[in-house]
Amino acid sequence: QVQLLESGGGVVQPGTSLRLSCAASGFTFSNFGMHWVRQAPGKGLEWLSTIWYDGSKKFYADSVKGRFSVSRDNSENTMSLEMNSLRPDDTAMYYCARDPSLEWLPDVWGQGILVTVSS
Amino acid sequence: QSALTQPASVSGSPGQSITISCTGTRSDVGGFNFVSWYQQHPGKAPKLMIFDVTYRPSGISSRFSGSKSGNTASLTIAGLQAEDEADYYCSSYRNSSSLGVFGTGTTVTVL
Numbered sequence: 001q002v003q004l005l006e007s008g009g010g011v012v013q014p015g016t017s018l019r020l021s022c023a024a025s026g027f028t029f030s031n032f033g034m035h036w037v038r039q040a041p042g043k044g045l046e047w048l049s050t051i052w053y054d055g056s057k058k059f060y061a062d063s064v065k066g067r068f069s070v071s072r073d074n075s076e077n078t079m080s081l082e083m084n085s086l087r088p089d090d091t092a093m094y095y096c097a098r099d100p101s102l103e104w105l106p107d108v109w110g111q112g113i114l115v116t117v118s119s
Numbered sequence: 120q121s122a123l124t125q126p127a128s129v130s131g132s133p134g135q136s137i138t139i140s141c142t143g144t145r146s147d148v149g150g151f152n153f154v155s156w157y158q159q160h161p162g163k164a165p166k167l168m169i170f171d172v173t174y175r176p177s178g179i180s181s182r183f184s185g186s187k188s189g190n191t192a193s194l195t196i197a198g199l200q201a202e203d204e205a206d207y208y209c210s211s212y213r214n215s216s217s218l219g220v221f222g223t224g225t226t227v228t229v230l
Contacts, residue, residue: 045221047210047221106210
């Protein structure tokens with residue numbers, strides 16, 4: 001069945017870096033755009049980044065532009081989020097989601113991975 | 120990059136209908152038919168309930184319906200059931216430096 005599985009989360013200190021991964025299975029990964037969305041504890045959903053199906057276009061929210069970088073490997077069915085200069089307000093559950101469109105349709109989501117930024 | 124505006128909470132009795140609004144601008148909700156709605160139970164990932172304003176994914180109950188008028192989209196849940204108690208988020212394509220935006224979220228309580 002269609003599945004997305006995030007990994008790489010954990011507890012890190014402010015100012016450090018972390019790399020999240022999203023492993024896809026059960027569908028043709030190279031046909032889908034992919035998103036990263038986060039949710040701070042007790043808060044709402046926040047879109048972070050999108051990468052097109054072929055990796056040719058990438059988009060970032062202002063809150064992470066210049067600090068986070070998205071990439072994908074269609075041969076390995078994986079997407080990554082490189083997060084630098086982490087701050088306490090980056091503490092959240094991070095979700096990856098796939099998108100069959102070129103506009104906006106996150107349809108299937110992973111279970112999420114927790115990132116905690118704390119000294 | 121401001122979020123779409125939703126009421127913080129909506130409640131109803133079993134069997135009743137409720138409607139959740141989602142207000143944006145001409146740069147997002149009002150300008151495109153790329154509005155989707157998500158249901159999120161505590162500790163779970165969001166689940167797609169409505170896409171492209173009015174369409175239901177396979178397996179989603181027909182009790183859930185979506186609509187849009189101007190800059191405001193709406194999700195209606197008919198025949199409210201206990202299992203519908205959850206948080207609901209709208210989202211939309213946004214024509215700006217960002218790509219997508221979510222609503223502030225609405226907690227639905229079944230009385």
